[in-house]
Amino acid sequence: MFRSIWIFLLLIVSSFAFASSNHVYFLTEVTPPYYWINKDGKAQGVNVDLANALEPLLPFSSSLEHMPWARAVQETLDNPNLVLLSLLKTPNREDEFEWISSVNHMQASLIRLKQKETAHVNSLDDAKQFRVGSIRGYGSASFLQQEGFEENKNLALVAEPALLWKLLYMERIDFALANFETGKYEISDAGFNPNDATSEYVIEALGADLFVATGLKTEQDKVSSLKHALSILKANGEYARILKKWGLEPIESAH
Template sequence: MALLASTKIIASLQETVHFVAEDLPPYHFINGQGEVDGGLVELAQAVADKANVTAKIKIMPMARVLHELETKPNVVLLSWLKTPTREVYFRFLGTMCHTSASLIGLKQSQTPINDLDAAKRYRTGTIRGYYSETFLKQAGFSEGYELILVSNYQSLWNLLFKGRIDFVLTNTLTLEKELNALKLDPKAIEHKLLLEHFPSELALAVNAEFPNELANRLQHALAELGQSGQQQAILERWKIH
């Protein structure tokens, strides 16, 4: 009884960290039993355990995820693409996993390209305000000419499938989920060009108000999981690379 009471006291004294993420299988999602699940959820729990904190993990729409991150001092975004602009305003605590970005086109289209400059002969679409807009503009793409910007992924994929743009710049994370939601055939598209210089790190992120000592503990915990091989084992179990 004394041991049980001591365990409860220790748990109650642990700091609570609120991890937030969007619904994105197999990384973080709500499973068939209504529970938070996913490879990065398991990894976040392992980070919390090693840092001796209590993890509360919630799945919510991305707009709310960003609102929580920007306005609350004890929130950690579970996986966020690490870009130069975001590094100015937010602290990144370490890489959870990597993704890749490509120019995606229809298999049936005759649009051979070997590099990003060659893509300027065609029309590439992406979502306004995303880092992909900045990336393409820095590469010399001009809005209204080689670059078509839209407000959401629904418009983006419909433009591609209707032949109004030639490529979509996107990462591999949300590709299949978005196409399935629109009832578009994932088999109709292919990767035309892998963008090797596009940011690929999906990292833990906190705002400037997040306690520094706690951030350091989480950062060190994730680093230790990486060094021990436990992080890689979790990612491999979920087929995340």
Template sequence: MLFRFFIHFIITVVAMSYTNAHANAIRFVAEDLPPYHYLNAHGQPDGVLVEIAKALKAHSGLDAKFDILPMARAHYELQTKSDVVMLAWLKTPSRALNYQFLGSMCQSSASLIGLKTNSASLVSLEQAKRFRVSTIRGYYSEYYLKEAGFSEEHDLVLASHYKSMWHMLYRGRTDFILTNTRTLQRELDELGLDPALLESKLTLNDFPSELHLATNLQFSKSQAKKLRESLVAIKASGRYDEIVRKWQLLN
């Protein structure tokens, strides 16, 4: 009888420990955007920021899983779930009021890109209003362009994914695209498109450039602290730079 009680007690303790650990698990979410984060040939989350997040998981001791989702779904999860960490989200003043930003994961560089056969020369974003300009629906770049006076009724053509956006440009369905130039080469290689046909038409120096780990305000403050401290630690140790060099990504 005592032995059965002891076994039952051990099973209960183990089950409670597993439940508590599972309840405290976090979820790193991101969209499909190589080389930052994507599903590899084996259907597993991969990419430079996924590898950095795995280093954060190991250093912090936090239980974590990884999900690659459509951007709209990833954003919804970030807004509504208290266990979600967005792997890379542009930090802006308005977002900083409603979300926790835990540290910079990488830098971006925004430009208007067009075909070389398009002889238009731009010195300001205002001049681009004479043309069709595209970006991805739901991105901060959509908000940025609309704030600058672009509209879907006149000069703004939104795409659902970077793949369709690039095809729109190469097929002449839009004149310029607003994109992160640091991912340009990888995206074009994946699509089999010739980057030699492109040129930067206008660098947008006022566009936010830091991509951060981000959570909503309901995310555990203690877990957020662990992630912040772990990101600082792996940068200080050189592990962060090692991963970035491995992926041949400049930061």
């Protein structure tokens, strides 16, 4: 199975080099609610609906593909006509991409079980008396360490989201540091009820906008066409409808 998946990915990447100059590939990763495969094997999510809504508004053909995100980002830097959906805009990426349009805002918070009513915090310093969990290698984990959290003391790092939510729901940690909008889907996938959790404290320093973005090798006329198409979807309300369909709220700064 894994061999066939990698062959499929290689075929996609190989096709980029020979793709028509009048075609654009939208790229996404498997991250609910932006993109995932349901039990019937059908792709669904925000990015599926967004790509479908953009297609008839563009003067060139387009298609949506998924692949591991690190690979998708690198391919977009190296090749023209690849467009990343939902890329976090960070200072070190600022000059590496054409930032076509913001599409949503990601905000991390400390998430606790509703039943754990003694776990209340008003600052990161307050949280240091509790055990906080995050994903090893994520920026949020590095942020906690920079703020003075120590692994095996008040910081628990795990390899994947399912393990993070298991620690929270088994009450091995007091808080999980994550985005609650996407976290609700991860919690469900891990076999728990997202209604049993709540966002306790929003960490403003970990907020960032998600953008539709392409590499600097993509022609400017395509960039302009994509910007125009996205502006239409926002003006006619379709963009907001797509986000709300998947439980996300559009932000005023998305433009």
